[in-house]
């Protein structure tokens with residue numbers, strides 16, 4: 001179908017345009033999984049139930065900079081933008097150029113930018129966008145299949161990039177995350193979401209000041 005016709009259908013919110021739209025993220029995700037299985041780490045995107053549970057503790061009124069690692073086709077990205085303040089920003093960092101291109105083309109929102117890069121460079125990336133610290137950092141990274149040492153480096157860089165009291169939100173299929181998060185964060189809370197393929201662990205890790213405030 002010609003691009004111009006598809007754009008017209010999209011504008012009119014035509015059922016055909018909606019059907020094509022829902023197929024595109026799935027097929028993009030699957031194609032990238034076939035190309036880079038270890039980097040993608042999962043054959044299908046996260047479920048709406050996992051998205052809801054992972055984001056449940058976020059205080060949206062205080063979030064000015066929200067960072068996302070490994071957005072893929074934007075399963076979390078769109079719900080985050082729905083909740084984010086009008087004057088806040090979402091930076092989504094992915095090592096996969098095709099996902100970054102897809103997200104920047106598909107999401108027209110002045111509060112959003114997909115950045116090609118590694119989560120290990122989070123401090124440099126947020127500085128390049130005019131920020132000194134993030135309120136929340138969300139991770140969809142496949143930590144257990146990352147090269148040796150990279151997970152530990154990303155956890156340390158994340159803690160350094162968060163504001164005092166800020167939180168690192170991680171969903172992960174294995175318990176591997178515990179040994180990476182515990183040395184970096186003073187408080188780590190855990191949850192579990194059955195309604196996902198496969199069922200998934202959730203870790204909410206808080207930077208120091210939250211403890212002092214809560215005490």
Ligand SMILES: C[S@@+](CC[C@H](N)C(=O)[O-])C[C@H]1O[C@@H](n2cnc3c(N)ncnc32)[C@H](O)[C@@H]1O
Pocket residue numbers: 039040041042044045046069070071072073074075076093094095096099117118119120140141142
């Ligand atoms: C399992 S997918 C998550 C997709 C999506 N967030 C979801 O929940 O459906 C993992 C993503 O992490 C990205 N990734 C892997 N290593 C990365 C790194 N070091 N920095 C940033 N993104 C990375 C992959 O390219 C992929 O998009």
